[in-house]
Amino acid sequence: MTVFLLRRLAGLAVVLLVASFLVYGLLYLVPGGPMAFLLGNRSGTPEQIAAIRAQYHLDDPFLVRYATWLGDAVRGDFGSSLVYRQDVSALMSARAATTTFLVGYSTVLIVVVGVAAGTLAGLRRGRVDNVVSAVSSAFLATPTFVIGVVLVIVFALGLGWFPVFGPGEGFGGRLYHLTLPAITLSLGSAAFLARITRASVREELGREHVETARSRGLAESLVIRRHVLRNASIPVITVTGLTVASLIAGSVVVENVFALDGLGSLFVRAILQRDFAVVQAVVLVLVTAFVLVNLVVDLCYKALDPRMSR
Known part of the structure; x- marks a missing residue:
């Protein structure tokens, strides 16, 4: 039973890893990338764009950003909501029940x-x-x-x-x-x-x-x-x-x-x-x-x- 459970857990871990990569990566494939979400309907000055890119580490390599996001997600930290200006984990926990x-x-x-x-x-x-x-x-x-x-x-x-x-x-x-x-x-x-x-x-x-x-x-x-x-x-x-x-x-x-x-x-x-x-x-x-x-x-x-x- 233990071997069976460990084998299933290993397979599920791989599935979750692939799913997390797709979840994180697909939003970067939309027109405009993450900047389109961060700026919304605003055009943004070069200084604002540079500040946003620095805040969200958008100049880092994609795999580095993904690894950082995944590490934070494993700890329950999904970042901050752009709309509610609150921690995403707090927003979800209040509604998960x-x-x-x-x-x-x-x-x-x-x-x-x-x-x-x-x-x-x-x-x-x-x-x-x-x-x-x-x-x-x-x-x-x-x-x-x-x-x-x-x-x-x-x-x-x-x-x-x-x-x-x-x-x-x-x-x-x-x-x-x-x-x-x-x-x-x-x-x-x-x-x-x-x-x-x-x-x-x-x-x-x-x-x-x-x-x-x-x-x-x-x-x-x-x-x-x-x-x-x-x-x-x-x-x-x-x-x-x-x-x-x-x-x-x-x-x-x-x-x-x-x-x-x-x-x-x-x-x-x-x-x-x-x-x-x-x-x-x-x-x-x-x-x-x-x-x-x-x-x-x-x-x-x-x-x-x-x-x-x-």
Whole structure:
């Protein structure tokens, strides 16, 4: 297990290194380079341009600048925001809790609803299967922002069950305020996971080892739990991992619909305001989160089937 984990960590470190190089380097490929971001709409005098180049070490070789930036990023220092005139790390930490809670809440809903509905549809043919398939198809075909607007109109403005804006305070307050955003973010992914779970369960039910277990007189509940659900969980974990990673990007839309001040909304504003330090930091954090999610998926594979580590 230790060798497997070290091998995965080494591979992920390489991925993060390449991703950080791309994140830092791509902004230097835009017309005008970093000076276009630093000057904004101003032309700048030669003295101002020289001062800016000296402040941001733009006259140093590119690899030297990248190494300095990467070293600071590893220590949690992403520089200062050009727009907010604040430390980028402080800006992100103030908003990371909202995005983390939203993604975590949505993940729980996706796993519980998606796996339960898909398993039920896979085990019970007929009306249950038809209902789950129809509902999942409807949610998959509906854009996230449409679901969010409908939920706000019905459950916030119409019935008054949930607040419209804000992330809330404390665990209970966040749970209450982020219920509608989490449902909005999770419905489409839960529907997709339900379809994958249904197909995987159906496939396992038709395998020979399941028929053999039944012929040996094992209880149906034991056959389902040990021989069907365990093997069916491997593709489900794959889809769950990719889905959770995509939630981080999908939260941008939901945060804007519900006026949540999270990393997604900060990222959108940074792009519009050409705040390149914030853009670099948020992208690097999102890539890191995606890589860590994939590491968790690999560890789940190892726990379910040790042969996958060979």
